[in-house]
Amino acid sequence: MQPGGSKRELAVGWEAEAVAAAEPQAAAAAEQVRVDAGASGEPERKAREESAKDPVPAQPRATEEGDARVLPRPPPALPVSRPKLALAPGLWPQGKPRSKGQSCKRSPSRRSGEYHSLRPVTVDSSKARTSLDALKISIRQLQWKEFPFGRRLPCDIYWHGVSFHDSDIYSGQVNKFPGMTEMVRKITLSRAVRIMQSLFPEEYNFYPRSWILPDEFQLFAAQVRMVKDGNPSWKPTFIVKPDGGCQGDGIYLIKDPSDIRLAGTLQRRPAVVQEYICKPLLIDKLKFDIRLYVLLKSLDPLEIYIAKDGLSRFCTEPYQEPTPKNLHHIFMHLTNYSLNIHSGNFVHSDSTSTGSKRTFSSILCRLSSKGVDIKKVWSDIISLVIKTVIALTPELKVFYQSDIPAGRPGPTCFQILGFDILLMKNLKPILLEVNANPSMRIEHEQELSPGVFENVPSLVDEEVKVAVIRDTLRLMDPLKKKRENHFPGMCTERKPRLPPVSDRRSPAKRHLSRLSTVRSQQLEKPEAGKEDPSDSDLAFASDGNLNPEAHLPSICLKQVFPKYAKQFNYLRLVDRMANLFIRFLGIKGTMKLGPTGFRTFIRNCKLSSSSLSMAAVDILYIDITRRWNSMTLDQRDSGMCLQAFVEAFFYLAQRKFKLLPLHKQVASLIDLCEYHLSLLDEKRLVCGRSGRPGGRPPYSGTPQEAAPAAPPAESDLRPCTAKLSHPRHAPA
Structure with a gap:
């Protein structure tokens, strides 16, 4: 007998037994899924038939000492190969769905097989911070894949807890816009709204x-x-x-x-x-405000969603109008949750309509029972939100192009904002502030005894916040179009299938147990040496559910823009000015306009004249830029910021178009600039086609300015005094 012959015989016998044992199982699996002729997996079936024509000769069973159950696998040098098994298409021998690859074809005749090959959306939650618990629940409801410690491979969505710069990312989607934290600070927001108030005072009277x-x-x-x-x-x-x-x-x-x-x-x-605001609307003799959640889904084109429900946060002392004696009663005048929770009168409640924190929908129901026109209240709130976002977007565009310049790789952005709104006694909504990082915590600390705290669940918070995060993820789903192609009816309106949180959860202990489990999972370390799964490997996570959103309620976020764009587009004058400002910035990544860029703007838009020389333009630039730089804390870059450019633009509009309201003066100058820039771009485009040196690509702005009409003739406008006066630059 040749050396190694016994091992060969044992190996061949083991292979024959494995094939014989696997064939009935494979046949049953194929029958179960009803594989059609020509489906994926057919090449493997042909290989099995060919191997059946030339069977391996049967070998005597190994002795007990060399039983196949304990026999080591043959060495690589031996020419022994296991025949491929005919399994159901899209399945591994263990019955798990296969990932995409050269050995796995998708069956065009089976939509379920196609869906199994779709991987779940991946979410990096390593920077989520206080929103982690609500985010985990949302991801679990969506049946997506979470990476709590990050991932070396790119994820589809990155969830940051503070700002856009929490981590360096170059692809996917991130839930923060660059510059949003700076834009909603008290001073910056007030300046942005003040600019809009100077243009449209009646439209922006909702801000104190x-x-x-x-x-x-x-x-x-x-x-x-x-x-x-x-x-x-x-x-x-x-x-x-x-x-x-x-x-x-x-x-x-x-x-x-x-x-x-x-x-x-x-x-x-x-x-x-x-x-x-001394005369707020009171409920149960208490002052309250409203926290509404607004999703800024896209900046250009502008897309805004408002959550259908929010939170109402109550003071904990009966309200009285301010007097020198009660000015210091913060629990009477300030609605901040973080302050009132320390009051002895703060009431925790699992009900959405009682306690010191309630749902906004419960407040609306109560007002409706008293005959209040709820549709009018909602309409006014929607108008307030859209107008506020319109005031913020111009400078946000400047921040965005600075961090993610056009033509360079980078993520797309979205963000959940918290709008704090106060209803006056006459039901007029007043904007208090905007929060870039609204709290998404679904529990709070309660002091049981001095120095001893316990995490107490807030069912009202979970009812509202989990729905907002979950449905934000649904709207941003990067694989949504693929799923819609597989299941055309998956986006149809559905009735809620998830019962309210208050019905699903009771006992606080059960909730706390879940939170402790979540935290313990968060603190677990990944297995040593375990590689990050590839996107194709993640397809194994599918549980076979044909429509992963079948069990979810309808989306709680309502689109308000561009749905109502026709009613509000006339307000976007500063947004169009920002497009001009960005065009002449010159250097990618900068946020301030230099003197050369400002002069180029004047020349290209043909704004200089005998009454406005280029020397006067230089003086205008120096004067306004110096004053604005002295008011800003950020002195890293020199040049003209957007708000300084807006002031200079107002001055130029007042000089050129007199005897008109300011907003018409500004609109006329914008039309004039866009008209000249479109002519310049057409000329450069023609030069480029003819082979002569060309310039920048054609001017493109927002939809309403894509094709500007001819500018109004100055002779058709009557001169008069300007509405907005600039003492240092009085109209000539």
């Missing part, structure tokens, strides 16, 4: 009159003194908010600019002082 401290303290004191002199019975109250404050930190009320606390604020940090 504001002054920026310390820059405008003298103006604030002078205006208050002037009004009091004209109306001695006027007894105003003002609220002071630190620029970078959050959770009610540093907020206090004053009755007069001479208040000694205001002097201390001027020395410490910038702040905003606003008129205090």
Whole structure:
């Protein structure tokens, strides 16, 4: 006998037995899924038939010592190969779905087989922070794949807890816009809304009159003194908010600019002082505000969604109008949850219609029972949200092109914003502030005894916040189109199938047990040496459900823009100015316009004339830029910021188009600039086609400015004084 012959015989015998044992199982699996002729897996079936024509000769069974159950696998040098098994298409021998690859063809005749090959959406939650618990629940409901410790391979969605720069990403989608944190700070938001108030004062009367401290303290004191002199019975109250404050930190009320606390604020940090709303709507004699969740799905084109439900946060002391005696009662005047939770009167409730935190829908139901027109309330709130976002988007575009320049790889962005709104006694909504990072916690700490705290579930928070995160992910689903192709009816409107959280959960202990399990899973370390699964490997996670959203309720986010774009597009004048500003920035990644870029803007738009020389343009640039740079804290870049450019644009519009309201002056100048730029781009395009050196690509802006009409003739406009005066640049 040749050396190694016994091992060969044993190996061949083992192979024959394995084939014989696998054939009945494979035949049963094929019968179960009813494989059609020509389906995937046919090449493997032919290989089996050919091997059957030339069977392997049977070998005697191995002795007990060399039983196949304990026989080591043959060495690689031996020419022994196992025949392929005929299995159901798209399945491994273990019955799990196969990933895409050269050895797995998708059957065009079986939609279920196609869906099994679709991988789940991947979400990197390593930077989620306080929103982690709600995010985990959302991912689990969607049957997606979470990577709590990050992943070396790119993920589809990255969930950041603070800002766009929480981690360096170059693909996929991230739930933060660059610059959003800076844009919704008290001072920046007030300036953005103030610009819109100068253009459309009647449309932006939902924001309290504001002054920026310390820059405008003298103006604030002078205006208050002037009004009091004209109306001695006027007894105003003002609220002071630190620029970078959050959770009610540093907020206090004053009755007069001479208040000694205001002097201390001027020395410490910038702040905003606003008129205090003295007549709010009360429920159960308590003041409350509304936290609404708004999804900014896209910046260009602009796409806005509003959650159908929000949170109502109540004060914990009965409300009285401000007097010198009760100005310090923060539990009476400030609705911040982070403050009132420390009040002894704070009421935790699992009901959505009682307690110190309730759902907004429960408030609307109560108002409706009293005859209030709820549709009018919602309409006013939607209008407030759209107008506020329109005020924020111009500078957000500048931030966006700075961090993600056009033509360079980068992620797409979306963001959930928290709008804090107060209803006045007459049901008019007032914007208090906008939060870039609204709290998504679904539990809070309760002090059981001094120094001893316990995590207590908040069923009201979970009811609202999980739905917002889950449906935001559904709207941003990068594989949604593929699923729609497989299941055309999956996006049809569905009735809610998930019962309310209050019905599904009871006991707080069960909730706390789940939270502790989530945290323990978060702290577990990945197995040593385990590689990140590839996207094709993730297809194994499918549980065979043909429609993963079949069990979910209808989406709780309602689109309001571009749905109502026709009603609000006329307000987007500053947005069109931002497009001009970005065009002339020159260097990619910068946020300020240099003197050369400003002169190029004047020349290309043909704004210079005998009354406005280029020397006057240079003086205008230096004067406005110097003043704005002295008011901003960021001195890293020199040049003209967007708000300074807007002021210069207003000045030019007032000079060129007189005797018109400011918004018509600005609109006319924008039309003129877009008209000249479109002619210039057409000329460059023709030069490029003819082989001569060309310039930048044709001008493209928002849809309403894509094809600008001929500019209005200056002779058709009557001269008059301008609405907005600039003392340093009076109209000529």
